[in-house]
Amino acid sequence: MKRGFLNSSKVKKKPLYEAHTSTESAQEAIQDQEKPGPTLNVIKLPFGKVENRGVPNDYKVSGLTPTEWSHNARVDYDPNQAVMTTIPPRNFNMPPNPDGHSTWIVRGVTKAKVLNRPGYPKVVPKPSGPPAYEVRSTPDMGMGVFATRDIAAGELILAERPLLVAPRDIGMMVDPSKLMLREKYSPDEFKQITMMECEKLLEFVVHRYMEPEHREAFLALANSHQEDGSGPLLGIIRTNGYGIEGLFDGPKVNEWESNTYGAIVKVGSRINHSCRPNINHKFDLDAFCLSFFAERDIPSGKQLSYSYCYMGQSAADRQAELAPYGFSCTCPSCVNATPESDKLRTEHEQRISTAEASVARGAANKATFASLIDLKKQLVEEGLDASDAYPKLLKAISALCGKLGMTAEESKYLKDMKNYVL
Template identity: 35%
Template sequence: MKRGFLNKPNAFGKTSTPRTDNGSNIIQQSLKPHLFNYAEQSRMPGGLKRGKVDVGDFKAPELEIQIQAIDNTKLDYADDEWFASTQPAQSPGTTLEDVPDNWSVCYISGRAKRAILSVPGFPEALPRPDSSRPKQYKIIETPGKGMGMFATCDIEWGELILTERPLLVFPASNRHMSSLAYPKDFTIDQIQQAQLNQLEKVMETLVNQMPKENQEAYKRLANCHQEDGSGPLHGIARTNGFSIGDYYEPKIPGFPEAATRYSGTFKDISRINHSCRPNTRRDWDSPTFSLHLRATKPIKKGQEITLSYISDGVDPTTGRQRQLASYGFTCTCEACSNPEISDPRSKQIKELLKPVATMINPMTLELLDPATAKGLGMGQALLESGSSLGMAMTSPLGMPGTTMSKGLGAEDDLDADTVFNLSKQMGQNAVEPALKGLKLLEEEGLTGTIWYWNLLGRVSEGYNMMALNDQEMDREAIKWHQKSERYKKLFKSARNAKWREEKEREEEREKGEEKWNDDEEYKKLVDEMTKKMFATRPRPGA
């Protein structure tokens, strides 16, 4: 038997008939669930100072969360049944000495628990940084910023600094409390305060199930929600939580995507201060149920280790500051301190990050600009070739790739020079803006982002297009492909939902390529093109 915590059915006070509270006020359950976007409220002017609302003597029905001896491998819960659970599951009396990898107290739904336990290999042991080296960081006081994490030795680009399981996992939204019963004369503000009061009771139950060492570590974390109606334990979770994007609840109309996720609060990673131009990145790894922290830049001994708290680092300064408002501080990183330099770069980067799609009119072989569908100047030469072969090569944002589609008249004579020039032009259309974007990202200190990897892939694909019978372009293609793969190996190593989606896209692309390779007409065409290329354009030095 494993240790877990399960709430009884109707534990959130769902009632079908009115009841009284203290013999007076009539309690009714609202027919419309009350959902509050706490994060958005905190970003509003004065959102962190809105104060606590008076709800009189009202007390919501007890949650009746009970500690029961249950099998933590149990999966037959209703999707919307909420309970507390330790993950990975531990036997009663287990200590941190027994399990140095730690475990998490989770407040989750039935659907989330199934998602956690269905991951192949779960729960794996945590990977450790190089054991031959001393611990790479320490937590110390930071002038003007509270506690922070600092490097105790030089840390290399891509190096694993820390893997850590959360102390607490909690839903990002309040959907699990949206149907509580309230006095019929309560205002919206009073209903929200009643929910916050009840959330604090939930937090008390959860924190009390942690080992003593974890309880103390949790309570030492910062809390910027002391004046907005949140209780102290809930305020700590709101201040220090990092999104865990691998276990989702259904989308809430009118709420951002983040509201479907869970949030994890960590002993050490939650101590890391923010920078819009951080020197590390974090990635959730589902088999180990942990967050992985890697260096995205070389970090010198004594330098502060930073993370980004926001989702879009290429937003202008005002947009980034608004996202950070819920944390109660004003960022003074290099980008925020020099908006006249950073903002124009960010604007250019956003333009260069738009999906690249070099398209060709299948009837005329006119090379088209994907944004305007206007010709790019190759049409006349293509028409003179007498061919109506149609091709499309794309590098969609998120997964660099190439697809080719046949057009009309594949049996037509195709001039090798035309194919070479066309391929070169298409490659240049991909490479030139991607190289510019990479340079801007480097200048902005954003080399540890998914955008940087995407552009590396675009450059690699572009040089592949230009490598027809050209040794120099072939060498460039290999160089950039190796750089892209090096980045992928270091920064896409965490196994999570995004990792699985990208893996599925790669598999689909490979299936598509196999389909083309099995097409006899296509193979015949490629063979003819290759013979012509080598016959008319020998390699230099041949």
């Protein structure tokens, strides 16, 4: 029951594995042409569950693309070489890094890009004050993460290095000769072949090289893909992966984001869904960690929640996007959805953009201020103060207060806005 691949550092998202489109074959052909070298291929897994027809009887699973396992800081790889590594690099003659190490399936050049960053390495940030969370069971959502004290908006709740970081389309690490099998097998059969090959790669990584305590935590995570042929390890990744913004192969993120990476984390992957989330996250490449922040004030005992779907859509569309995770959302925004709340969700980003433009053009009157405060109230009541656009509204209100000479209010809304901007 975990989140999809993020399209931004905030709430607007894409699934960890995108749905196939009618133009996908053409897109893949373009991608293959754009990627130099024979090992950069795209074997794209579908979003959500697929019909499990099994691997064809005449197919023999071959296992791994030739790779190298490297704990050290080596960066002189062939341009497209696939590597399984430890980050931060691990010197077994020295004590482990106090902030922990992540297992990483990566292109060698991307490993070099991170290790050679001017700001790398940086220590994992530490929350202030006493511990703010605990992991425990929920009545109807499996394990969850709960606040153990009052948490202020904008506060860092936890930061952790991932258990595993892998390509968003992990099929890219499969033997590129498998691309030729598209002509031999049906699309459904080829999906099963791809997932089985990915599973074999993950078996090698998880069971042979992941640290025992990390392996135990990884295997304990939920898997909503137990019956569709994903395999137990790939199913955990497809269920629990956070997209990592800023980590990608090559000079830029391609149009289909197939060259990006996802992370599985010990605590963060236990955070359950709500369409009215109260936490957000960001990935720090220099510390190589995922940090979770309070999106609003969270009282002690409240479950931490994060939206696995795009918030700016109707309740019916949200439920459809969440269906592959194997549950129906019962948050207040879904249970109490109305045509008016659906309209607010689908239109709130445009309404905020219009407000920004109006203030930028010089609108400065009490009527405009009242309308923006009313919009802010509606968003808070609907739980959309966790949306990507909400801090933009706070910024517009602050700017308008400045134009109206409302100095104290200007500072207040500007301060509130900074709590939401990661």
